[in-house]
Structures are given as C-alpha cells and as structure tokens.
Amino acid sequence: MIQYPALRHRTLGVTAPSSGVPKVLHEMFRLACQRMEERGFRVVCGDTVWTQYKAKSADAKQRADEFNRMIRDQETTIIIPPWGGELLIEMLEYVDFKGLQPKWVLGYSDTSLLLLALTLQTGIATAHGTNLVDLRGELVDETTAMWEQVVTTTTGASIVQHSSKRYQKEWNHENPSPCVFHLTEQTEWKTITGDDVHIEGRLLGGCIDVIRHIIGTPFGDIAKFQKEHIHDEPIVWYFENCELTTTDVRRTLVQMKLAGWFENCSGILFGRSAANKEVGGYTIEDVYRDLQDELQIPIVYDVDCGHVPPQITFVNGAYAEVQVSKGKGTVIQHFKA
Structure with a gap:
C-alpha cells in the first residue's frame, strides 16, 4: 500500500541533500524563505542549506544525517530542498529508510532521485514539483501554485490539475x-x-x-x-x-x-x-x-x-x-x- 503524508501543521524543513546555496545567493534564498513565512509557514533551515563546495552542500554523511533528523522531527511536516544539484546519489546509502512516518518531500531535478528512492523503499508518497527557490516571487503562477493543494489532499481523496496555458x-x-x-x-x-x-x-x-x-x-x-x-x-x-x-x-x-x-x-x-x-x-x-x-x-x-x-x-x-x-x-x- 501507499502511505500519503498529512500536512498537520505548517512547519517547513529545508535541507540540501544535493547542492546548497552559495554565499553570493544567500539573500535571494532568504527571500524564498520569507515568502513562505508570508504564506503561513514556519521555516526551519538546516546547516547544509548555506554551504556549497565542490558541487555539493556537504559530505554525503552530513547531508544524510541532516535529512534523517529532519524527516524524523515531529514538528516538521514537509521538507523542500532549496533546489537540485549534481551529487545527491552519494548520500542515499546513508539515508535511514526504516520505520519512517509519512512526511512530504517536494522538489525536482537531482532531488527527484531521493523522492523516487524514498517511495520505492518505503511506499511513502513523495511530490515531484517546484523547488523552494522558485517560490520567491510576489506571486505564484496557477500551475506551480497547485503544489500546496496537492500536499494538503487527504488519503482517499483526489486532486485535479490541468496543463498550463x-x-x-x-x-x-x-x-x-x-x-x-x-x-x-x-x-x-x-x-x-x-x-x-x-x-x-x-x-x-x-x-x-x-x-x-x-x-x-x-x-x-x-x-x-x-x-x-x-x-x-x-x-x-x-x-x-x-x-x-x-x-x-x-x-x-x-x-x-x-x-x-x-x-x-x-x-x-x-x-x-x-x-x-x-x-x-x-x-x-x-x-x-x-x-x-x-x-x-x-x-x-x-x-x-x-x-x-x-x-x-x-x-x-x-x-x-x-x-x-x-x-x-x-x-x-x-x-x-
């Protein structure tokens, strides 16, 4: 069976299982976090978000440990990485897939590797959609904006999306x-x-x-x-x-x-x-x-x-x-x- 996470409260965890945000782009990314706070989320960023060196946010074990902590944190009900990257595959062997409670993970690009592995290993549904950095605008287009309705859909219910204009x-x-x-x-x-x-x-x-x-x-x-x-x-x-x-x-x-x-x-x-x-x-x-x-x-x-x-x-x-x-x-x- 497939388990669908429930967005019980609006605490958003941000970790970087692939690429982090280089210092020159910190202000841009803080704007994305600010926009999410304006939309009613409490945003909690891990250490890996703010570092980037040799094509990754941190070493594989550190990235996995932070993800493991965040997905088990009782307050956090959704995890959205800043964006994708190149070397997420390095951290998969250190992810603890056992005994996880359903929690939404959303993203695309290199993040999609973690999403697919998580669903295949556990039967927990994951969401392939926007990266957090792309939610930094004053407005969100109607196709992208559907991510929030999708992750608030309850088990047994249905959600309809249409192609963009x-x-x-x-x-x-x-x-x-x-x-x-x-x-x-x-x-x-x-x-x-x-x-x-x-x-x-x-x-x-x-x-x-x-x-x-x-x-x-x-x-x-x-x-x-x-x-x-x-x-x-x-x-x-x-x-x-x-x-x-x-x-x-x-x-x-x-x-x-x-x-x-x-x-x-x-x-x-x-x-x-x-x-x-x-x-x-x-x-x-x-x-x-x-x-x-x-x-x-x-x-x-x-x-x-x-x-x-x-x-x-x-x-x-x-x-x-x-x-x-x-x-x-x-x-x-x-x-x-």
Missing part, C-alpha cells in the same frame, strides 16, 4: 517577473499519433539524468515495489531531461526496458526540455516513436514537468488518470492506498 522558453534574470517565471510560449501536450490519449496507473518518475543511476541497485527495485506496495497495478512513468542528448536518452530508456522498469507500464509522460539535442539526425521525437513502437503503449510529451517551467506536481505512488486531447492535458491523482 503558457510556459517559459528561457530565463531572463535581468528582467525579474512577479512570479519568477516568464511564461511566454503556448503550452501544447503532444502524442506520437496526434490522437487523444487516456492513461491510468500508479505514478513514478523524475529527472531521467539521475534516476537512471539507481537501475540495478537496491534503491531502484521496481519489481519489489510493484509486488509489495501497489500489488502489480500498472505504472505510469513520467520523465524529464535536464542535459542528455537524444542518443543518451535512448540508451537510458533501453536500459530501463532491459532492467524491467517498463513491465506492466500503461504509458509514459515526458516533460519539455531545453536539452534533447539531436545526434546524427536522430531527434527526440524519433526516440519517443521508437519507444512507443517497442512497448506498444501511449507516449505523451512536452508535458508540464521539469526544467522548463511551470510544472504540475506529480505524486509518486498516487493512482493517476491522464487525459490528453487537442493539446491540453488533465491529470487526476487519486490518493489511493
């Missing part, structure tokens, strides 16, 4: 926006055939760059998770690409297939990406088409997920219904045990 093509830090993002481009969720698509199943996923590294490890045992926690219900995977070329995405998807990750998979969602660089004429659409031909399941792409904001909040472990029609998408997540 517009997305951000590129960052423009010289011209700050009241909601951080500059949403200028028309959003369109696409399918390989152009036909309408309906997919159902348990959600799992994250940033493909990093979650691929737990294939074949105890942290990535999909078969065990299917048997012990979702009783062999179908899986709907969602992926987003930060930096991989099309051929690297293809290699990774083939590895996932060979490792059994797509057994009893009912469909796959791919987020928009500014990467997806074609190699020798092999485009990302070719990758998606090849995968659909092999697996004979629906593939949806350019969804609101990942490094091209805004993004829907996907809950690892939730039972989802995904409907795509005429470029628009609807995701209904049922908090089904």
Whole structure:
C-alpha cells in the first residue's frame, strides 16, 4: 500500500541533500524563505542549506544525517530542498529508510532521485514539483501554485490539475517577473499519433539524468515495489531531461526496458526540455516513436514537468488518470492506498 503524508501543521524543513546555496545567493534564498513565512509557514533551515563546495552542500554523511533528523522531527511536516544539484546519489546509502512516518518531500531535478528512492523503499508518497527557490516571487503562477493543494489532499481523496496555458522558453534574470517565471510560449501536450490519449496507473518518475543511476541497485527495485506496495497495478512513468542528448536518452530508456522498469507500464509522460539535442539526425521525437513502437503503449510529451517551467506536481505512488486531447492535458491523482 501507499502511505500519503498529512500536512498537520505548517512547519517547513529545508535541507540540501544535493547542492546548497552559495554565499553570493544567500539573500535571494532568504527571500524564498520569507515568502513562505508570508504564506503561513514556519521555516526551519538546516546547516547544509548555506554551504556549497565542490558541487555539493556537504559530505554525503552530513547531508544524510541532516535529512534523517529532519524527516524524523515531529514538528516538521514537509521538507523542500532549496533546489537540485549534481551529487545527491552519494548520500542515499546513508539515508535511514526504516520505520519512517509519512512526511512530504517536494522538489525536482537531482532531488527527484531521493523522492523516487524514498517511495520505492518505503511506499511513502513523495511530490515531484517546484523547488523552494522558485517560490520567491510576489506571486505564484496557477500551475506551480497547485503544489500546496496537492500536499494538503487527504488519503482517499483526489486532486485535479490541468496543463498550463503558457510556459517559459528561457530565463531572463535581468528582467525579474512577479512570479519568477516568464511564461511566454503556448503550452501544447503532444502524442506520437496526434490522437487523444487516456492513461491510468500508479505514478513514478523524475529527472531521467539521475534516476537512471539507481537501475540495478537496491534503491531502484521496481519489481519489489510493484509486488509489495501497489500489488502489480500498472505504472505510469513520467520523465524529464535536464542535459542528455537524444542518443543518451535512448540508451537510458533501453536500459530501463532491459532492467524491467517498463513491465506492466500503461504509458509514459515526458516533460519539455531545453536539452534533447539531436545526434546524427536522430531527434527526440524519433526516440519517443521508437519507444512507443517497442512497448506498444501511449507516449505523451512536452508535458508540464521539469526544467522548463511551470510544472504540475506529480505524486509518486498516487493512482493517476491522464487525459490528453487537442493539446491540453488533465491529470487526476487519486490518493489511493
């Protein structure tokens, strides 16, 4: 079964299991904390938040120890890292996954590796969505803002999210926006055939760059998770690409297939990406088409997920219904045990 955390009170723990905040950006990040306090949260930052050296906030054991303390703290009911990074995988072996009480962990990018491992190891639902730093604006766009409604959904209830109206093509830090993002481009969720698509199943996923590294490890045992926690219900995977070329995405998807990750998979969602660089004429659409031909399941792409904001909040472990029609998408997540 899947356990869904309850946001009993509004104490937010901030720890950096991957990258911390360099000193030059401390004031910017304090603004994000201030905005959360204005929204009624009590914010408690760990030591790792304020340090960054050699591509990580601290050594692996220190990062894990702080996370272990924070997730067991009775006052803290949600944990949101500042952002992702590069080397979260170093700290996984030191995370104490045993006997955890359900508590929300929210984020994306490198943080998605911790989210997926946590759900696979424990059956506790985790939330793939905004990073804390992206909540520093005076306003929050309607797609991103849904994170709070998602994490306040109760077990047995459902939450509906819709595709965004517009997305951000590129960052423009010289011209700050009241909601951080500059949403200028028309959003369109696409399918390989152009036909309408309906997919159902348990959600799992994250940033493909990093979650691929737990294939074949105890942290990535999909078969065990299917048997012990979702009783062999179908899986709907969602992926987003930060930096991989099309051929690297293809290699990774083939590895996932060979490792059994797509057994009893009912469909796959791919987020928009500014990467997806074609190699020798092999485009990302070719990758998606090849995968659909092999697996004979629906593939949806350019969804609101990942490094091209805004993004829907996907809950690892939730039972989802995904409907795509005429470029628009609807995701209904049922908090089904």
